Structure formats: C-alpha cells, structure tokens
Amino acid sequence: MRLHGMRFFNFVFPPRPKSAAIAKERLKIVLAHERAGNHAPDFLPRLQKELIDVVGRYVDIRDDMIRVSLGKSGETSLLEINIEIEAAKAKAKLGSAVPA
Amino acid sequence: MTKPGAARGREDLLAKVVAITSGKGGVGKTTTAAAFAAGLALRGHKTVVIDFDVGLRNLDLVMGCERRVVFDFINVINGDANLNQALIKDKRNDNLYIFPTSQTRDKDALKRDGVERVLEELKQQFDFIICDSPAGIEHGAVTALYFADSAIIVTNPEVSSVRDSDRIIGILSSRSRRAERNEPPVETSLLLTRYDPARVTKGEMLAVEDVQEILSVKLLGVIPESESVLRASNTGTPVAFDEDSPAGRAYLDAVARFLGEQREMRFVQPERRGFFRVLFGRA
Numbered sequence A: 001m002r003l004h005g006m007r008f009f010n011f012v013f014p015p016r017p018k019s020a021a022i023a024k025e026r027l028k029i030v031l032a033h034e035r036a037g038n039h040a041p042d043f044l045p046r047l048q049k050e051l052i053d054v055v056g057r058y059v060d061i062r063d064d065m066i067r068v069s070l071g072k073s074g075e076t077s078l079l080e081i082n083i084e085i086e087a088a089k090a091k092a093k094l095g096s097a098v099p100a
Numbered sequence B: 001m002t003k004p005g006a007a008r009g010r011e012d013l014l015a016k017v018v019a020i021t022s023g024k025g026g027v028g029k030t031t032t033a034a035a036f037a038a039g040l041a042l043r044g045h046k047t048v049v050i051d052f053d054v055g056l057r058n059l060d061l062v063m064g065c066e067r068r069v070v071f072d073f074i075n076v077i078n079g080d081a082n083l084n085q086a087l088i089k090d091k092r093n094d095n096l097y098i099f100p101t102s103q104t105r106d107k108d109a110l111k112r113d114g115v116e117r118v119l120e121e122l123k124q125q126f127d128f129i130i131c132d133s134p135a136g137i138e139h140g141a142v143t144a145l146y147f148a149d150s151a152i153i154v155t156n157p158e159v160s161s162v163r164d165s166d167r168i169i170g171i172l173s174s175r176s177r178r179a180e181r182n183e184p185p186v187e188t189s190l191l192l193t194r195y196d197p198a199r200v201t202k203g204e205m206l207a208v209e210d211v212q213e214i215l216s217v218k219l220l221g222v223i224p225e226s227e228s229v230l231r232a233s234n235t236g237t238p239v240a241f242d243e244d245s246p247a248g249r250a251y252l253d254a255v256a257r258f259l260g261e262q263r264e265m266r267f268v269q270p271e272r273r274g275f276f277r278v279l280f281g282r283a
C-alpha cells in the first residue's frame, strides 16, 4: 500500500482547525463590534432604562423587550431603538392619556 | 540651540516624541523602549528614554542604572529637582540618557501640564524622546501617548494583546494632543514581539500578516521570542546592544526602518531544522 506521508498522517490524526485561524476569526468579529461601538456613549444603559420606564407607562413591557444600540448605515451613525410590544397590550387605566 | 544628532531629515528639525504603548501589560514595552533608545543612540541620535510607569519603576533595571537613581520624573515635574539632576547618562553610549520614574503610589502625580513642560525642555536637548508607557488605558498610559508624534504599538501574536492594541490605536486617534488639535495624526506603527515562527508554521500562533491585517497599521518589525532578552535584562543591558542575538538584530532593523531605511524582515521564517519537515515535506 502506498500512501503519501501527509495523507497517511491525516488518516491517523484527522486535521483539526488550526488554533491560529480560529484566533483570527474571533478577533475580526470582536473588533468589528468594538470599533463600531468605539464612540458608544456611556449614556446608552441609562437611556435604555428610562425608555423602559416611559414606554412601560403605556404598555406592558419587560426589560428585555427594549434594545438600544449604535450602528452605522453607510456614513451615517444610527441610534437604533427596538421596542417589542406584545400585541398592543395597552395599559387600561392610562389608555386615555395616550392621544387616540 | 544646536543638537549634536546626526543625519536628520529636513522636515524633522524638532525632536520627536515616541510613545511605546500596547494596552496590555507584559508584552515587551519596556524591553522595546530600552532597545529602541539604545538603537537610536547607536545610530548617532541623542536620545532620552522616559519611564512613565509611575509607581512601578523598571526601566532603570532594564537599562542597568538602578543604583544611580537620585531624582526622578515626578521630582522634576514638581520642581523639586531640575532636569540635569535627574537625567542619567548611559555609561556605554554618550548619546543615551535615562529618565527614571518615581515609586510614588500617587497615580495623579503625572500632571499633564508638568509633563508638557518637561518634554518641551527635553526637546531642546534631544533628537528623540522615547516614552515607555505603563499598561492599561488609564491616566498613566494616556499621558504617555498624549504628546506623541509617533507611536510604536507593541503587540504579541495573541488574542488579548491584539485586541488591546486595537483599543490603544483608537485612543491615539481620538485622545492624543494631535487628535485634539486636528493636527496630522500620530504616526503609528506595529512592532510584533515574542514571535515564534515555528509555531506560526504549525498554525498555533497568529502570523504577522494576520495581525497586520487585523490592526491595519504599518509594520515596523517583528522581534522573535529569544532567550537573549532575559539574559539582557538579567544584566541590565538593552538587548539592542547585543548584536549577536536575534532579538537585538531585529530591534536594530526596526530602528533602521523607523529612521526611514528599507530593511528586509528577518526572523519571520522558522529556523531550518526538524525531522518531520524532511520526512513529510512542507505541510
């Protein structure tokens, strides 16, 4: 039986992804995030909390239903606020305070 | 006032402030600051290396002048001593001076206006002012890079070091004096140290190309992992004075590139040895 050295080697020890390649991928991903958020102002967590308070006066909402993030669209920086509300579950007693 | 430095370019008649920085600790900043200062001095440039690591003085040991420290950087900032009392002249090279830091635990001792005044005074006497930064991204590290004209980012081929270098590059481009004044940016370059080409070949260590691609700054040099570095620090000799060592030669190459020369990258290929490579061909 003739086997090339490398083939025989791979047969006995199946190749694992090289750890340096994994390191590179992980760094690319984490740095892309961190660079985008490089100028993320410190007020984001407070903004998120106050939004929960305000929105929570009108609809039932849990902490994890509001997400605030900074992003980019081309050259424009975007402050993205995503509020998930459970099918218009307006709070009854404050409902009248909301303009129709 | 004239400076005895040799062969300076036309546009840089002013002394250059060079920050040696990294974010992460233990990557080789002090080793690099000592080697770079020694290398520039060997090339005929009058050079001073300042220890900005207030509270953790170490440059004096690496430079081998720990028993000659009387006054320090903080004494001069506070006006308790003048520059010439605090500067230590290297015994091996007439162009080289060491400016040790203080052991004080008061981390606010490094006042920005005081540092500025001392740097302005040093610029009158020196061609290059090398600032050995402490680790971190706090007051000391930011002060060490704030006045820089150039910055050398010391990075190890390892995930946390690369990430921290990225942070420091961000700080250089947003919080240095040049950035605040909208002047031309700090000239920033990467020095990859403790590099082990054999492990890179095996895919166990980030390659120089990978690190450069991720950080996208100019590559100044690659310093191999080398036993000579510990030997040099044991004896208080900047490793650039050891021209027989791979690390010493790699630092001298990096200094030459810093001065604008072209030098081929050495020590990025593994040394030729190993039974398996012969047996299996190049993997």
Ligand SMILES: Nc1ncnc2c1ncn2[C@@H]1O[C@H](COP(=O)(O)OP(=O)(O)O)[C@@H](O)[C@H]1O
Pocket (backbone or CB within 6 Å): B022, B024, B025, B026, B027, B028, B029, B030, B031, B032, B135, B193, B194, B195, B223, B224, B225, B226, B227, B229, B230, B233, B247
């Ligand atoms: N190229 C190298 N090869 C081997 N050891 C090194 C190399 N560069 C630095 N070291 C060692 O790494 C340690 C940390 O270096 P140091 O210059 O003090 O780092 P920092 O100033 O960034 O904290 C020291 O023990 C030093 O001898």
Ligand SMILES: [Mg+2]
Pocket (backbone or CB within 6 Å): B029, B030, B031, B053, B058, B133, B134
């Ligand atoms: Mg140090």
